[in-house]
Amino acid sequence: MGDSVGEHASQDQNIIQRLISWRVGAAMEPRPPNDTLLKLQQPFYDLLNTFYFRLEVDGWERVPDETSLVIGVHSGGALTMDAWTLVNAWHVHFEGKRHLHGTAHDVLMATPGLGDYFRAVGVIAANRTSVGAALAQGEDVVVWPGGEVDSMRSWRKRDVATLGGRTGFVKQAIRSGVPILPVATVGGHDTVFVVSEGKWLANALDKVTGLKSTLRGANLPIISGFPFPLAVEVLPAHVPLPAKIRTELLDPIEVDHDPDRVNDKAYVQKIYDQVEVEIQAGMDRLAAKRKLPVLG
Numbered sequence: 001m002g003d004s005v006g007e008h009a010s011q012d013q014n015i016i017q018r019l020i021s022w023r024v025g026a027a028m029e030p031r032p033p034n035d036t037l038l039k040l041q042q043p044f045y046d047l048l049n050t051f052y053f054r055l056e057v058d059g060w061e062r063v064p065d066e067t068s069l070v071i072g073v074h075s076g077g078a079l080t081m082d083a084w085t086l087v088n089a090w091h092v093h094f095e096g097k098r099h100l101h102g103t104a105h106d107v108l109m110a111t112p113g114l115g116d117y118f119r120a121v122g123v124i125a126a127n128r129t130s131v132g133a134a135l136a137q138g139e140d141v142v143v144w145p146g147g148e149v150d151s152m153r154s155w156r157k158r159d160v161a162t163l164g165g166r167t168g169f170v171k172q173a174i175r176s177g178v179p180i181l182p183v184a185t186v187g188g189h190d191t192v193f194v195v196s197e198g199k200w201l202a203n204a205l206d207k208v209t210g211l212k213s214t215l216r217g218a219n220l221p222i223i224s225g226f227p228f229p230l231a232v233e234v235l236p237a238h239v240p241l242p243a244k245i246r247t248e249l250l251d252p253i254e255v256d257h258d259p260d261r262v263n264d265k266a267y268v269q270k271i272y273d274q275v276e277v278e279i280q281a282g283m284d285r286l287a288a289k290r291k292l293p294v295l296g
Contacts, residue, residue, distance in 0.1 A: 053085060057248070071145065072142065083188070102121075102122065103123065159284070173255045181250070182252075244290070
């Protein structure tokens with residue numbers, strides 16, 4: 001009986017793996033966003049940014065003229081509004097002439113409807129192939145290295161820069177020969193309250209389904225928000241609260257373009273630490289402006 005259950009679970013896992021791979025494959029090659037869709041949705045974003053999230057973005061003068069790899073944190077569970085507002089603000093600031101590709105987890109890119117929308121607005125899969133291809137085309141890319149560990153961190157850690165110890169972005173900047181543009185942001189984690197990161201729940205379910213490695217998720221957060229006072233969130237299970245979002249583009253960090261530096265662990269760690277320190281300092285400055293959660 002046990003063998004039969006395990007066999008079925010393995011078959012289900014293989015089906016999910018193939019489905020995700022097939023859907024994500026469509027987003028591997030960077031494509032220009034759908035201009036018609038961007039124009040249609042912009043009035044809605046204008047309302048959100050101006051009145052709902054009361055968005056503030058500073059530091060535009062620090063953006064290099066050359067193609068850049070933007071690195072930051074994102075917050076708010078499965079709906080990271082600080083990420084979306086940054087990408088939209090970039091589009092507005094540069095009047096659509098300089099596109100910033102957002103990046104998303106494989107599971108989100110594979111989700112029917114949501115993944116299709118992501119691709120239509122220029123989001124690419126958060127992997128080396130997609131990011132490298134976009135940078136090679138001279139297009140800016142924003143990466144949130146902390147992934148789900150970052151976006152689904154506890155509300156108590158809302159002002160902590162969480163890059164997850166993942167140094168791949170440094171290696172990507174070296175390979176692509178582009179500067180790193182750090183970005184700090186606060187407020188996104190007030191759009192929903194992550195009560196528990198749910199590591200214990202993710203581990204328990206993994207013992208039954210074996211899907212943890214497939215979904216590349218260490219957390220299964222328990223959130224409190226609207227409309228559910230408590231919910232387990234994998235895909236969006238809340239409507240973001242109208243929290244004030246503050247974002248600051250920081251000074252760019254140049255990296256050595258010698259490809260051999262990719263294998264220099266000490267150098268890679270040095271750049272990683274520098275980026276993390278700069279983002280944390282920026283978040284501390286922005287957090288100091290906040291008087292109350294949500295209200296800002």
